[in-house]
Amino acid sequence: MPENFYLYMMKSKQQIISAITAAAALGGCTVGPDYVPPSNDFVKQELSEAHFYRDENLWKEAAPADSLPKGDWWAVFNDPVLADLLKQCRDNNPNLIAAYYRVEQARQSARMDAADLYPQAGADVSFTRTDGSRNFASSSNYDRWLTGLTFTWDLDLFGRVQSIIESDIALAQSSYDLYNNLILSMQTQVASTYFTLRQYTSEVDLLIRTLDTRKKYTELVRRRVKLDFASDLDLQRALQQEYEAAAQLSTVERQIASAKNQLAILVGSTPAAFVFKDAPLGDVLPKLPEAVPSQLLERRPDVAAAEREVYAANARIGAAQAGFFPTVSITANTNLEANNIDKLINASSFAWGISPQVYIPIFQAGRVYAQKQVALAAHKETLENYKATVLNAIGEVENALADINYLAREYDKRSAVTKASLRVQDLTITQYELGSVDYFSVSDAQRQALLNEREQLRLKGDQFRACVNLIAALGGGWESKSSKYDEVMPSFYEPSKTYEAKSEDKAQEKK
Numbered sequence: 482m483p484e485n486f487y488l489y490m491m492k493s494k495q496q497i498i499s500a501i502t503a504a505a506a507l508g509g510c511t512v513g514p515d516y517v518p519p520s521n522d523f524v525k526q527e528l529s530e531a532h533f534y535r536d537e538n539l540w541k542e543a544a545p546a547d548s549l550p551k552g553d554w555w556a557v558f559n560d561p562v563l564a565d566l567l568k569q570c571r572d573n574n575p576n577l578i579a580a581y582y583r584v585e586q587a588r589q590s591a592r593m594d595a596a597d598l599y600p601q602a603g604a605d606v607s608f609t610r611t612d613g614s615r616n617f618a619s620s621s622n623y624d625r626w627l628t629g630l631t632f633t634w635d636l637d638l639f640g641r642v643q644s645i646i647e648s649d650i651a652l653a654q655s656s657y658d659l660y661n662n663l664i665l666s667m668q669t670q671v672a673s674t675y676f677t678l679r680q681y682t683s684e685v686d687l688l689i690r691t692l693d694t695r696k697k698y699t700e701l702v703r704r705r706v707k708l709d710f711a712s713d714l715d716l717q718r719a720l721q722q723e724y725e726a727a728a729q730l731s732t733v734e735r736q737i738a739s740a741k742n743q744l745a746i747l748v749g750s751t752p753a754a755f756v757f758k759d760a761p762l763g764d765v766l767p768k769l770p771e772a773v774p775s776q777l778l779e780r781r782p783d784v785a786a787a788e789r790e791v792y793a794a795n796a797r798i799g800a801a802q803a804g805f806f807p808t809v810s811i812t813a814n815t816n817l818e819a820n821n822i823d824k825l826i827n828a829s830s831f832a833w834g835i836s837p838q839v840y841i842p843i844f845q846a847g848r849v850y851a852q853k854q855v856a857l858a859a860h861k862e863t864l865e866n867y868k869a870t871v872l873n874a875i876g877e878v879e880n881a882l883a884d885i886n887y888l889a890r891e892y893d894k895r896s897a898v899t900k901a902s903l904r905v906q907d908l909t910i911t912q913y914e915l916g917s918v919d920y921f922s923v924s925d926a927q928r929q930a931l932l933n934e935r936e937q938l939r940l941k942g943d944q945f946r947a948c949v950n951l952i953a954a955l956g957g958g959w960e961s962k963s964s965k966y967d968e969v970m971p972s973f974y975e976p977s978k979t980y981e982a983k984s985e986d987k988a989q990e991k992k
Contacts, residue, residue: 514798518791519867555672557767557769558945562760563675567668569748570667570668570747570748571667571668574667574747574748574749576663576667583656583660584660586656587649587653591646591653594645594649595646597642598642600634601633602631603630604628604629605627605628605816608625608626609627610623610624624820624821625819626821626822627818628816629815629818630816632811633810633811634810634811635809636808636809636811639806643799644799644800645796645797645800647799648793648800652789655785655790656786658786662783665957668957670747673950674747678741678744679759679762679945680762680939681733681737683761685733687931687938688729688730688733696723698910699716699720699722702719703716711920715919715920718920718923719924722928729935741755762941769952780955781954784867787863787867787871788867790863790866791864794856794863797859798853798857801849802853804849805853807839809837809838810840811835811836814834815832817831818832874954877950877953878951878954880950880954881951885944885951888940888944892937895933895940896937899930902933905929906923906926909923910923
């Protein structure tokens, strides 16, 4: 080959290298708007002690960090059975495991898009045998052996791919926050169902004692009827009260069976294999942690997920904006090509080619503009969704505070009512035994006393459930922002541990 051809090739290569270097330098440029975190000014005025007017000093402007629940929020209940159930729920509930793998899908989807930033290489090996028509003058028969490499690089000059990657990462983080939110929601259901079961157990104990007492009174009335100290009407009323207590006992036992089945499913077990030891409700409510209003928006995983979606929508504006600018791609290939396989590995069989391409959008009939408007509208939608999530969070906290405080007042009043009704029952029975009143007064006093006792137990269960709801409304366990996404992306290109891997680790720890 002539010498000037080699000079031309050297010059061309230098130009190509310069162009690629410049493209790589420009690859860091993006044309989308900088991300501005959504403003909370519209709710900051609502995040003060004065506005949570039902809290009665529960809601604090400042509190030491060690008073906040850290991770295992259920520790405030000091209940090992509840702790074990919540652990089973997190480890075995299929809905949570499915959500975990949704996070993994989001992570890997982001990795897929991140690959577009880099050159793509592929190998090609082919063989072709051609046998031309014998009735055609220029027909020819030949074999073609080919092997080579192909390189393709779409240069991200205006940050379209980078914007897409930023959006994907934010969506993966949002998926992780939603996973944490689902954990909190499922564990809240477990805790509420658990305290409901314990409430039912307390009611069963009460009804068994009541039924035993009413059977004794039925026998007493039956003896009084034989002695003509009471009428058959009194006996029927006594039997009615006995049967009523038995019917209520059966109702609560049915509710216990249903609640146990629900609890078994929540912890990822079948009802037949689920073992639960019944225990009545305790009298002492947990000491709730002091909450800090300004930290509410940082603690709730659903609020964090909504903020990440705003970030993702903001990044997609940049991707849409890049559609107005040229796209540049470079395709290159190197081949070894020959008619005979024996000559394939030969210097004279070497061939190469390079093809830079530039695409400049000129007329798209408004498509690119519409794509940007869609991205802008989507960003505004996520902003409003974020505001709605924040307002919902504040509302849930307010409702939980109201429940805790008003239930405490109601429980105190109901305790007084129950005490009075039990006293009325005792006095009425004494009067009946003295012959001052008939058994109608006794049955009415017994009915009211049992009703108030069961209502008091229900209120105690509501108090425990309200404590669970408050902790859930505050976002559950406490975790610092610096390590928030470590589990979802310790290193963006390292796969996170699957549930199978975690199970193997636990097995090794047991050994």
